[in-house]
Amino acid sequence: MAPDDEDLALKKAFIRANTRLGPVDGLTIGVGNLQQTLQIWQADEITPIWAATEDDLARQGLEPPFWAFPWAGGQAVARLVLARPELVRGKRVLDIACGSGMVGIAAASAGAEAVLVNDIDPICRAAAELNAQANGVALGWLGGNLLEGAAPGVDVILAGDIFYEMTMAQRFLDWLGTAARRGIAAYAGDPGRAYAPRSEAGLMAEYDIATTMELESTTLRHARVWQIGVSEF
Template sequence: MTRIADPAAFIAANTRLQPVPHAPEISLWLADEVTPIWRLTEEELGEQGLPPPFWAFAWAGGQGLARWLLDNPAEVSGKRVLDFAAGSGLVGIAAMKAGAASALCADIDPFCGAAVARNAAANGVTLDFTAADLLDAAPPEIQVICAGDVFYEQPMSGRVLDWLRLAAARGTRVLVGDPLRTYFPKDGFDLLAEYAVPTTRELEDSAVKRTRVWTLSAKR
């Protein structure tokens, strides 16, 4: 993994604390524009052609899932929660605010550990973090797995789906937030809620994104 001199300083210099549009109970350190921070990220890591810095934005699926957790706290109250591909840690923060016993944020992006720590502190919650690629092993023994905006490219979407199905088959509650991205497989998912989530045309194809929250059935 690429080493960064001071990811926390980079985040502090290039983001500002602002409320999440669809979950204003939560504030995150976010970038205002995609292109400048994307360019700065590539410069910092010394690598071109990187995916956008997901940790620097509140993506539609994560916003929808965070909203649903805040409105349905019984889903996570007193439970151990995994925020998979956590990015900013938005969903993990929502889980803790909804009464989760613990929330582990997992993401392989080298900036995410610092982003999650900074956002957790801003919202007065404690989050654990791992940079391990959890897809390389069996799903952890945990009660709830949350995954927002994970079906955006192949072949990763297939790996994620197989991993989540394994978790569901073992009795883990799997919750997914997704605005019907290209590789989202509706088969096996049960719809829980639908929202009109404010976003930006820089990130999405519209200023308001129709976003859904699903649970994955244990049966394939």
Template structure:
């Protein structure tokens, strides 16, 4: 079974609580897809199925974009560490001139492509680590990326360099431990319903902030 076949077999088409405008291939329960992914993982070396859920940061970014589409309309947008691609799809729906979604997990890349087709929008999925790329976007969307120290240390200097080059970098964070405490300009706040299967509470307060240059 290929990635697309696995995704369609293990998910149902649904919507995230905060963004009913966007349809996604989502896991209805965490345990069955996790077990199925572990079996598939043994065969293919894929990562756990983080792509099968609309995480709070991505939902908040998508909601913010759909509520104020002029912020991305006509602009070049990157959804960084895109997961299921919900923020990228919102940017495409809002009229962005070009939308790319970057992921290092090939299953997530496949999910992004399927979800973009499901919503009738054009999103280019990048199957690689874009950290280190030169600035070629107007806006970078980064949802829920500061959840581990190594990840934050890897991405934050590059994101700050993007900001220094004039790119708008939006961090959407639901209170993760490694979010930088300085150099952030708050833009909006969102209450995102979530599940106790994924989080330690049923509602996450997500702050979207613009990352400032060092």
């Protein structure tokens, strides 16, 4: 086994050992002629998986396990795509800052021609591949920090939960805005974090997303999805 393949296999083994495959309520996808709830490998509690990742950090170079949870902003984007499949059907789609790959899986299920998933954390590739397999879809991996250059050649960019830090939020908005001016449709979802857009311009949908006190300090998040670039925020 090549070193890169061995590393990917180790990361998948870590995910299987520390999470379980479970449904994301509210996300119904088509698999063949059947309908099922989208599933991802996810942690039951935040503290044990965080501790496990910290313990393995020196050994495997793992980052905090953002990939182990179906974050509310991503769920909102996934709901929009599943409710309005024409946004992605037959198109080339990028799920940036993908985490678990949940949004990309929704896009693939909604009929996207091809879906790339991207994250700066390499373990997200393992998570996305496992989750794609569990849901009967195919995803392509694109590693690295895409914000350092132009957006790749896709038709649609999807992003969830990218507005949690001021500088990073502005970088994402600038990058997505530039992509939009090139004709790429860009959609971002957020559950009311500090640096999310406040404008109604470009607002596509709003959803109430069930969550947990441990993860979000509340049991319900009101999440919104915008099309970025239709006007200035």
